[in-house]
Amino acid sequence: MSYPADYKYTKEHEWISVDGAKGTVGITDYAQNSLGDIVFVDLPKVGAELKAGEIFGSVESVKAVSDLYSPVTGTVAEVNEALKDAPEKINADANSTWMLKVDISDASEVDGLLSAADYEKFVSEETGH
């Protein structure tokens, strides 16, 4: 499993790639692998307000539902509509399959997120291997 070093991560297994005040959000390779075949993604609409640490949507595999947590506070600028019909793209490439683009309201929140190395350590501790 791979976790790009220039992304930041949550303990709920989302990644965010930050470019100035714009953030791009997806779920991690670990998350897609744990979920298995993803069949359904429920995402907010453009303009929706997100709060760091709060649920913004859900992702479902055949066997499970998992909530999605926003890494940052901000406003939804863009939604990856392609996932509605092709959610399996997330399984194929979780690191480059984005869900939302967000206008970040407080850039300092990003600093509180996990680095790739910290996230990888967190995952290995959580799963015990």
Add this chain to the structure above:
Amino acid sequence: MSETATPLRKTALNAVHRAAKAKMVDFGGWDMPVDCCGLTAEHMAVRTGVGVFDVSHMGDIQLRGPGSLAAIQKLCMNDASKLQVGQAQYSAMLYPNGTFVDDVVVHKLSDNDYLIVINAGTREKDVQWVRQVIGGMPSVHMNDFSDYYTQLAIQGPRAQETLQKLTPVDLSQIKNYWFTWGQVCGLHNVMIARTGYTGEDGFEIYIPSDEPTSARVWGEVLEAGKEFGILPCGLGARNTLRLEAAMALYGHEISDTINVFEAGLGRYAKLEKGDFVGRDALVKVQEEGGPKRKLVGLEMVERGIGRDGYPVFSPNGTRIGEITSGSPAPFLKKNIALAYVPVEFTALDTEVAVEIRGQMVKAKVVPTPFYKRAKK
């Protein structure tokens, strides 16, 4: 982890599953593979080719002796007197109030010898129950053979061709829900049953449960099925396959709070065969005009997946029931569910709503099974 956890039980193939990097889960106290190579791929392999499941966690109770038929007749709702040697039947053990101890498959091994295959999660309870019910009955002896077998389910339209490579027994002569004994992978006297829990044709074989034998046979089955695209399958696919076929799962569609008629399994309850545990309660349900609620099949009409435990509402917003099993159906490519609703909501095409994380999502009543394999 502060609680004292009971160590999970393992089948003889546990190390094989782990070495193959299957995702493992705790299922009824067993460390079982839930996903071996992708649930959807496994599901499709069984519908279109062949798949193999380790179902060694299932339990096996043997009743033996001249009193064994009488004991089975008392214990189980179906009529085992109709069974011929080599034949199996779906049945259930009931509590006196007509609800389920467990659903079972009864195999008639010989005139005085029956094998009852039971669920893993209910094993201890079932064994106790059998002991309690047959206690005091003459000339019957019970053995718990649960740990004696590694049970493999080879399922799918190419199951026969796969297994045929490993046995001299002419499998085409075994009818659905019949079984025989024969050589499999060089092992003698293996029970080969044309049974399963996938809605597909297939076989279940019962081999000795030592690890080397189990691993060898597992490997030979995978090798034999290679040309048909065989996949090792986990409990995830087993669940979606049985759900498409609308087969009951204990703790979901059937339990100690659900009676036989509610579950739609009345055709397996032979009230005319004589007394059995639960019969009086079932007669009473009939006399009172049948059950007030019934199990129905639902298909989601709007976008959303109804899952186990989600509440079901009438179109005017009254809560009327609950989903017992719900999932995307990988072969049918629909979102389906089984749910208990009052009888007035059971007609086909009745519109209902499922509450999915606070949202009302439209669904309708559809015929079950959702999937039925083509007759040959």
